[in-house]
Amino acid sequence: MIKKEFQIELLTPLFMHGAETKGEVELRGASIKGLLRYWWRVSRSGLNPAELLKKENEIFGSTESKSKVKIVIKDKKLAEFKRHNNDELKSFYKSNPGIKYLW
Numbered sequence: 001m002i003k004k005e006f007q008i009e010l011l012t013p014l015f016m017h018g019a020e021t022k023g024e025v026e027l028r029g030a031s032i033k034g035l036l037r038y039w040w041r042v043s044r045s046g047l048n049p050a051e052l053l054k055k056e057n058e059i060f061g062s063t064e065s066k067s068k069v070k071i072v073i074k075d076k077k078l079a080e081f082k083r084h085n086n087d088e089l090k091s092f093y094k095s096n097p098g099i100k101y102l103w
Helices: 029-043 049-060 076-095 097-102
Strands: none
Touching (some): 029 049
């Protein structure tokens, strides 16, 4: 197994929420993997659809095979943000209902 570790910096706003909409910040590896899968597919749009699906499933998995890609989020800053800013987010949402709708 090949293991690679990356440090990623966001350059544009990131809107992130889980299934619960109580103002909880949630960054999940599965969501990032979904984006990688999407952009991998877009970058290879020249392949015929059957070949594209076969290669995509080999890398990212399918109902028949396990994914070769595993993403684990290790971010102390995100955990710190969640712990200290959840009350601030809730009060922000209450005072800005239009923003809450967009989120």
